[in-house]
Amino acid sequence: MAEKRETIRQGVIITGFGGQGIVLAGRILGMAAALGDHKESTLVQSYGPESRGGACCAQVIISNNVIQYPYVAMPDVLVCMSHSAYEKYKDQLKPDGVLLTDKDLVRPDEKRDYFSIPATRMAEELGRKMMANIIMLGFTTAITSLVSVESAKEAVTSSVPKGTEEKNIIAFTKGYDYGLSKIKGREKKVIGRAGAIS
Amino acid sequence: MENFKIIVFLCNWGPHTAYHDLQDKEYGVPSEIKMVRIPCTGRISKALLFKAFEMGADGVALVGCKSGTCRYGSGTENAAMNTEDTKDILELLGLGNDRMRFSTFLPDETNSLKRFLEDFCSNVKKLGPSPIKPSREDRISAVPPKNMREIVKEHNVFACQDCGKCTSSCPLALSGKQYSPRAIAASIIAEEMDSDEVQKDVWSCLTCGTCYERCPSDVNFPSFIRDVRGCLSDNGYNECHQTHGGFFQSLMRAMTFSELKSQKWNNLPGDIKIDPKSKILFFGGCAPYFDVFFRNHRGIKTSNILMDSLRLLNFFDIQPAILNNERCCGHDLLWSGDRKSFLKLAKLTVESIHDLGIEEVITSCPECFKTISSDYEANGIKLNFKVTHMYEFLENEIDKAAVSFDGLDRHITYQDSCRLARHGKIKDFPRKLIRRLQPESFTEMMDSGNAALCCGNCAWTGCDSFSKALQSKRIRQAHSTGSDLLVTSCPKCQIHLRCAMEDPFLGKEFMMEMQDLTSIIAKTICWD
Ligand code: SF4
Ligand code: SF4
Numbered sequence: 001m002a003e004k005r006e007t008i009r010q011g012v013i014i015t016g017f018g019g020q021g022i023v024l025a026g027r028i029l030g031m032a033a034a035l036g037d038h039k040e041s042t043l044v045q046s047y048g049p050e051s052r053g054g055a056c057c058a059q060v061i062i063s064n065n066v067i068q069y070p071y072v073a074m075p076d077v078l079v080c081m082s083h084s085a086y087e088k089y090k091d092q093l094k095p096d097g098v099l100l101t102d103k104d105l106v107r108p109d110e111k112r113d114y115f116s117i118p119a120t121r122m123a124e125e126l127g128r129k130m131m132a133n134i135i136m137l138g139f140t141t142a143i144t145s146l147v148s149v150e151s152a153k154e155a156v157t158s159s160v161p162k163g164t165e166e167k168n169i170i171a172f173t174k175g176y177d178y179g180l181s182k183i184k185g186r187e188k189k190v191i192g193r194a195g196a197i198s
Numbered sequence: 199m200e201n202f203k204i205i206v207f208l209c210n211w212g213p214h215t216a217y218h219d220l221q222d223k224e225y226g227v228p229s230e231i232k233m234v235r236i237p238c239t240g241r242i243s244k245a246l247l248f249k250a251f252e253m254g255a256d257g258v259a260l261v262g263c264k265s266g267t268c269r270y271g272s273g274t275e276n277a278a279m280n281t282e283d284t285k286d287i288l289e290l291l292g293l294g295n296d297r298m299r300f301s302t303f304l305p306d307e308t309n310s311l312k313r314f315l316e317d318f319c320s321n322v323k324k325l326g327p328s329p330i331k332p333s334r335e336d337r338i339s340a341v342p343p344k345n346m347r348e349i350v351k352e353h354n355v356f357a358c359q360d361c362g363k364c365t366s367s368c369p370l371a372l373s374g375k376q377y378s379p380r381a382i383a384a385s386i387i388a389e390e391m392d393s394d395e396v397q398k399d400v401w402s403c404l405t406c407g408t409c410y411e412r413c414p415s416d417v418n419f420p421s422f423i424r425d426v427r428g429c430l431s432d433n434g435y436n437e438c439h440q441t442h443g444g445f446f447q448s449l450m451r452a453m454t455f456s457e458l459k460s461q462k463w464n465n466l467p468g469d470i471k472i473d474p475k476s477k478i479l480f481f482g483g484c485a486p487y488f489d490v491f492f493r494n495h496r497g498i499k500t501s502n503i504l505m506d507s508l509r510l511l512n513f514f515d516i517q518p519a520i521l522n523n524e525r526c527c528g529h530d531l532l533w534s535g536d537r538k539s540f541l542k543l544a545k546l547t548v549e550s551i552h553d554l555g556i557e558e559v560i561t562s563c564p565e566c567f568k569t570i571s572s573d574y575e576a577n578g579i580k581l582n583f584k585v586t587h588m589y590e591f592l593e594n595e596i597d598k599a600a601v602s603f604d605g606l607d608r609h610i611t612y613q614d615s616c617r618l619a620r621h622g623k624i625k626d627f628p629r630k631l632i633r634r635l636q637p638e639s640f641t642e643m644m645d646s647g648n649a650a651l652c653c654g655n656c657a658w659t660g661c662d663s664f665s666k667a668l669q670s671k672r673i674r675q676a677h678s679t680g681s682d683l684l685v686t687s688c689p690k691c692q693i694h695l696r697c698a699m700e701d702p703f704l705g706k707e708f709m710m711e712m713q714d715l716t717s718i719i720a721k722t723i724c725w726d
């Protein structure tokens with residue numbers, strides 16, 4: 001039966017410096033899809049020199065069918081948390097793919113549309129720079145339809161170190177709210193109400 | 199049959215000759231008209247014109263000499279300006295500007311004066327009696343008076359250690375005035391009610407709370423002064439200490455009459471969306487009245503703050519309710535000693551908010567915020583809603599929103615409002631908001647936050663040359679930060695500081711641009 005369904009398969013690349021928690025973000029995303037939303041998911045993480053500070057990358061596939069091949073050549077969603085990672089992966093993104101960036105760390109080319117969030121700055125304001133990845137995950141959950149918000153929150157809670165669950169959920173919610181607000185802002189811009197004074 | 203009361207202020211010179219002529223010809227002046235003979239219409243201030251209405255007049259006419267025939271030169275023009283301002287305020291208040299007229303006559307224009315009086319009389323009668331109907335009892339306090347002993351006890355003034363920290367931090371004392379809070383406290387404890395400390399100095403205090411921050415015995419001097427004023431006022435309104443002839447106190451007392459239907463929110467700009475069914479109410483405050491009163495002097499436009507607040511609420515998808523007959527929150531009456539009228543305003547305001555089933559009141563005025571959020575309950579008026587200051591609302595919304603700000607390439611400094619910073623403990627929200635604006639620079643003045651200097655006046659009471667000295671000091675502090683924009687949070691700070699800046703002896707360099715923080719945010723915020 002299952003094979004007859006139309007396959008909806010989304011490839012995601014999350015990338016940034018080593019140490020930003022890129023792989024953890026990828027794992028949480030995959031777990032949310034598999035455990036919470038009952039889909040199939042795979043994760044390929046790059047180890048090696050990259051995880052010590054160079055460009056680092058997590059490739060996640062989320063599908064409603066069995067996944068035969070776990071590598072993502074052309075992602076549907078590209079999440080960039082550093083400019084060098086952006087430079088490296090930007091051309092692989094599908095033409096109608098979604099680009100998500102850290103506002104302060106990535107300066108995307110003007111020619112394509114993208115969604116940015118000052119995730120690292122927000123994490124610093126929350127007092128933990130390491131949580132930028134979780135904020136980014138919240139943002140990604142709001143902007144894309146990769147995973148449901150409930151599953152994402154559950155996956156965050158079960159993946160982060162014991163005792164930090166609450167803080168991480170706050171971070172996730174911050175990114176998520178920002179994402180929702182971003183979508184709302186876009187709608188307002190479309191109807192010509194970008195500012196408070198028209 | 200209603201007994202109408204129409205006051206005609208009649209100038210001694212031109213029109214009085216005509217009036218005299220009417221009397222000589224045995225013309226019966228309508229019995230409603232009470233004529234008050236005055237030396238010059240130019241000296242009838244807005245406060246005097248309005249006072250007549252506060253005392254129950256149904257109509258007021260100011261009758262002077264034809265332009266160019268004023269014995270003192272500028273009387274006619276002054277009168278024209280004063281009447282115009284007063285008329286506009288009557289209109290805002292919901293009394294209607296038709297109840298007031300200004301006209302001029304030559305000494306021989308007997309017939310036109312007669313026609314004017316008849317016409318005005320019949321017009322006022324058509325308008326019906328004024329909704330402001332003070333009764334004799336109104337003047338006598340219905341609130342049980344507190345005596346000084348009780349007040350001293352209630353505020354624990356006996357705990358004063360006579361240490362003098364209050365006097366040495368008081369901005370009035372520091373501006374050179376012979377004035378000492380410690381001495382006021384001592385005189386009141388000693389019940390020296392006729393001393394200058396009690397009779398004069400009680401009315402000078404800015405109730406700014408600087409001394410309270412320092413007092414080791416935790417004597418809340420501002421509240422103490424407030425209650426002492428209330429007690430002294432039970433023997434009259436103490437109008438001689440009120441600035442601008444007590445105009446604002448009169449205006450606010452007029453609002454205690456429930457039949458009055460304010461027109462303050464008429465003519466809202468078309469882009470602002472209001473929802474009468476909303477559970478969130480925006481409370482504006484009296485800025486629109488101030489703008490009219492000061493328009494010929496200071497070019498003040500503080501009602502923009504209300505409009506910009508509404509726009510910001512709309513920006514964050516809140517279409518608030520407003521009180522169609524919004525009244526003054528009562529702050530100025532409470533702090534200038536008229537506790538009874540304050541209570542009336544407070545009750546009317548809370549009733550109308552409860553009638554709308556409001557859950558949250560948002561206001562951008564520091565005084566409305568402080569008064570509604572704490573003084574109402576302290577005076578036994580229960581609230582079924584919470585009160586939020588605009589800055590708290592904005593900071594919370596902006597914190598979770600994908601918004602940015604158009605660059606503000608200004609060097610700015612910030613004037614804390616006493617009611618917000620010291621009384622309301624809101625110091626951090628405005629600073630966070632200012633940093634979000636990413637100005638060229640943000641430099642604090644020498645005295646800021648808890649130690650910030652007052653703008654020089656509170657509750658339109660006790661403004662004198664020392665207030666001016668204090669204001670000049672504050673403006674110098676602002677200049678010496680090297681900033682070119684003074685950001686304010688209270689409409690009155692703008693009014694009082696602007697007044698000081700216009701001192702002709704201090705020169706043009708003394709001027710500094712001022713803008714309200716809410717308005718700056720409204721101008722620069724945009725969706726990302
Ligand atoms: S600071 Fe307090 S204790 Fe000291 S003199 Fe003033 S009121 Fe008294
Ligand atoms: S409240 Fe302000 S003006 Fe009044 S005594 Fe204290 S410091 Fe001086």
Ligand code: SF4
Binds near residue numbers: 442658695
């Ligand atoms: S500072 Fe100016 S505007 Fe303020 S009360 Fe004094 S005279 Fe009036």
